[in-house]
Amino acid sequence: MPTYRAPVEEVSFLLNEVFQFDNYNNLPGFSDASADVREAIFDEAAKFAENVVQPLNRSGDLEGCKRHDDGRVTTPTGFKEAFRQLGEGGWLSLAAPAEYGGQGLPITLSQVVGEFLISSNMAFSMYSGLTQGAMAALLVHGTPEQKKTFVPKMVTGEWAGTMNLTEPHCGTDLGLLRTKAVKQADGSYKITGTKIFISGGEQDLTENIVHLVLARIEGAPAGVKGISLFVVPKVLINGDGSLGSRNGVSCGSIEHKMGIHGNSTCVMNYDNATGWLLGEENKGLNAMFVMMNEARLGVGVQGLAQSEVAYQNAVAYARERLQGRAISGVKEKDKPADPIIVHPDVRRTLLTIKAFNEAARAFVVWTSLKSDVAHRSGDEKERQAADDHMGLMTPVLKGVLTDVGFANAVSAQQTFGGHGYIAEHGMEQFVRDARIAMIYEGANGIQALDLVGRKLGRDGGRAITAFFGEVSSFAKENAANEAMKPYIVPLSASLQHLQQATMWLMQNGLQKPDNAAAASTDYMHLFGLVVLGYMWARMVKVALGKLADGSGTDQHKTKLITGKFFMERMLPETAVHLARIQSGSDTTMALAAEAF
Incomplete structure (x- = not known):
């Protein structure tokens, strides 16, 4: 049987030593997350992940979710109780604003806890992850009334959230979507259409589900410029905040899929369901x-x-x-x-x-x-x-x-x-x-x-220029340190590969777009290797400093070896990606479709 232990020590090393978390205490919420508080949060999150959530991973995979004849969906045994504990334990509320019942702590802590939960049970963690994402959209684009109505119940885990984009004929190209919205006299909309691949679309974990649904208002422009976003609850809410009648939204079926069996991936049918505009008309993608x-x-x-x-x-x-x-x-x-x-x-x-x-x-x-x-x-x-x-x-x-x-x-x-x-x-x-x-x-x-x-080209390349500058400055500052050379020399070489690839794309991608498209995946992975190499160089610098002043531990010694392995055996792959990028797209595009 598989096991899992949350990497609390690794997280503490990153927050306390590498990224100097306490230096951010000028930001709201950070001063409330002192080292002692962080340690307590991570220790408790580890216990919950290891002892409550992880034991449900294999059984949830074997049992899966079940759709009943009346449209109800039941999740695997133990999921409902675990989700109740998740809400009551405050794990959904860590980074949520205090005015809506959250703890107002940094998003960073929530991401760390998220890793623990995902490792212990990915299918289960998706119900909470989507809820937090829906809360984020509501907090940014919702009206004061929408925030007041939906967010507090999502913070406690009493209600969940989903995102509804994909339709049977439209995935990446959302401009093709057909789900329609008809405005009503009271300002609400009637939503009609079918969405597929909706994670957590129906479940028995919560008493209500807040669906965020992309749809096109009658008369809206074609394509992505005519898409709006709506909040459509599974159960309508009465004026006093209590739950009312069932909305016109139902689960048509559960997808039979390769993995994440414990998460209910649903076909969702909207049949004149009542929804409310979230944000502005025709700006749903934003x-x-x-x-x-x-x-x-x-x-x-x-x-x-x-x-x-x-x-x-x-x-x-x-x-x-x-x-x-x-x-x-x-x-x-x-x-x-x-x-x-x-x-x-x-x-x-x-x-x-x-x-x-x-x-x-x-x-x-x-x-x-x-x-x-x-x-x-x-x-x-x-x-x-x-x-x-x-x-x-x-x-x-x-x-x-x-x-x-x-x-x-x-x-x-x-x-x-x-x-x-x-x-x-x-x-x-x-x-x-x-x-x-x-x-x-x-x-x-x-x-x-x-x-x-x-x-890359956004705002005149401002972001990529800043990244190049940051890594270059780090390399120059540490170039004279003999102990850092096994890490700085390969990092500098890989950064040069990334800069060469970026310049090649600028020179060859604009005039011939196929060059950019054919290079894109290699460029992404070249970029990723440079970022990971930069992360290793920063971790190693800290480890060397600790070992030099006598406060180092076996963890710091291990960092030096593992980081050196990355530099010697993994980072050199940037040269391969660069060669592929510079080969262009001619050969890739040469075959006729019938020749494949």
């Missing part, structure tokens, strides 16, 4: 992007989280599984064979996953702190710089962390050999669950196109 960007960051964390739990189980198996003898000589003389962790190729696999996980976690924390600055700082320049960072890094974080997270889950499964293919060890579920993260909330090919086509 409003929904608040939730989509939250979701994309959350999905990036899913890639890390599945990589982490798969890694933990692979390490445990590699330490215990006896097979063959070490090529350098017997290691366990009192045993019939050595544990497979002595074999260089097994170590290569495990170190590759470990080096990714630790840098990816740093990437998540770094970006989460930027999100807090963007939302909470009183300094306009700080907010703008943080918002630039978020816009640039969101597709990288989502695309790279989920692509590599899935590959790592497969590699961890491979460590088990044939036992990894057997369900009882849990590895095949990690692979199945991780696979969806590459697809939903914008498939990763779309993330790459978004990065190359929109984010």
